[in-house]
Amino acid sequence: MSETTLKDTLHSDLTTAIKARDELRSATLRMVLTAVKSEEVAGKTAKMLSDAEVMTVLQREAKKRAEAAEAFAGAGRAESAEREKAELGVIETYLPAPLSDEELAELVDEAVLAASAEGLTGMGAMGAVMSQLKPTIGARADGKRLSAAVRARLNN
Numbered sequence: 001m002s003e004t005t006l007k008d009t010l011h012s013d014l015t016t017a018i019k020a021r022d023e024l025r026s027a028t029l030r031m032v033l034t035a036v037k038s039e040e041v042a043g044k045t046a047k048m049l050s051d052a053e054v055m056t057v058l059q060r061e062a063k064k065r066a067e068a069a070e071a072f073a074g075a076g077r078a079e080s081a082e083r084e085k086a087e088l089g090v091i092e093t094y095l096p097a098p099l100s101d102e103e104l105a106e107l108v109d110e111a112v113l114a115a116s117a118e119g120l121t122g123m124g125a126m127g128a129v130m131s132q133l134k135p136t137i138g139a140r141a142d143g144k145r146l147s148a149a150v151r152a153r154l155n156n
Helices: 006-019 023-041 051-074 078-092 101-117 122-140 143-154
Strands: none
Touching (some): 023 078, 051 078, 051 122, 101 143, 122 143
16 A cells, blocks of 8 residues: 555545535645646656655745735735635645744754854854754745744844
């Protein structure tokens, strides 16, 4: 028996949403699966995406929805903003729980201590700390939030 991949889960959930006549969920999952398929055929050769790569696509789609909702709200298009937020809610069910500020600060502190043990201090350690944290944190915090936390810690 083979393991179920994230992509298989998305397909299965799409089928369930269609049968339940859940328009929002089925439309959102179709968009996500289209983005996954586009990613698979991008480049010179087609490839199957790993769960981690599918998770990256999900993160990108979630970020697009959040930015679009903000833009629509700013333009006074509340109905469109609500639709984007609803789509974001569907996508977020597939993403891991985000790190709390305390958890993020703790991970950043550990990485900064490790970098200082290697002789890297101040803003010169930024790249080393970020490259150490990225794989650990993965989809649980976006890059902007992570870099802000690292920058704040290194400036202290």
